[in-house]
Amino acid sequence: GVVIAYSSVYGNTKKAVEVLAQKLEEKGCPKVSVFDLARDDMAEAVEDAFRYSKMILAGATYDGGVFSPMEDFLHRLQHKGYQNKTVGLIENGSWAPLANKVMKDMLTPMKNITICENTVTIKSTYKDENQEAINQLVEEICH
Numbered sequence: 001g002v003v004i005a006y007s008s009v010y011g012n013t014k015k016a017v018e019v020l021a022q023k024l025e026e027k028g029c030p031k032v033s034v035f036d037l038a039r040d041d042m043a044e045a046v047e048d049a050f051r052y053s054k055m056i057l058a059g060a061t062y063d064g065g066v067f068s069p070m071e072d073f074l075h076r077l078q079h080k081g082y083q084n085k086t087v088g089l090i091e092n093g094s095w096a097p098l099a100n101k102v103m104k105d106m107l108t109p110m111k112n113i114t115i116c117e118n119t120v121t122i123k124s125t126y127k128d129e130n131q132e133a134i135n136q137l138v139e140e141i142c143h
Helices: 012-027 042-051 068-079 099-107 128-141
Strands: 002-007 032-036 054-062 085-092 113-115 120-122
Touching: 002 012, 002 042, 002 068, 012 032, 012 054, 012 085, 012 120, 012 128, 032 042, 042 068, 054 068, 054 099, 054 128, 068 099, 085 099, 085 128, 099 113, 120 128
Parallel strands: 002 032, 002 054, 054 085, 085 113, 085 120
Antiparallel strands: none
């Protein structure tokens, strides 16, 4: 299965996650578990991150970093020794998207984390032009 953990400031990152989850299910992923890190139980999100071998993080750029619920989630994973997983990244940002860089920097010290080559960058709102990048990430995470 795949866990998708996201933090969305205005709901635009959530829209991309909804499309992503649907594509993963269409592709035949056995289990897709989605967590809104600002609203869902953080402990359950951490539990599923360890349960499944693959995870996709979708974070909104916020004040030159990543929206704080995602930062908190990644700190918890670091603290618990998260390792041996494949992680895909989606970032959202209006004028200077930086969430992927920040999330990647936080994942780097963890052991044996493979970050997908295909990342997704959304400028403010999910658009049809983002579909190809989502499809590429789905292909990479499903294999």
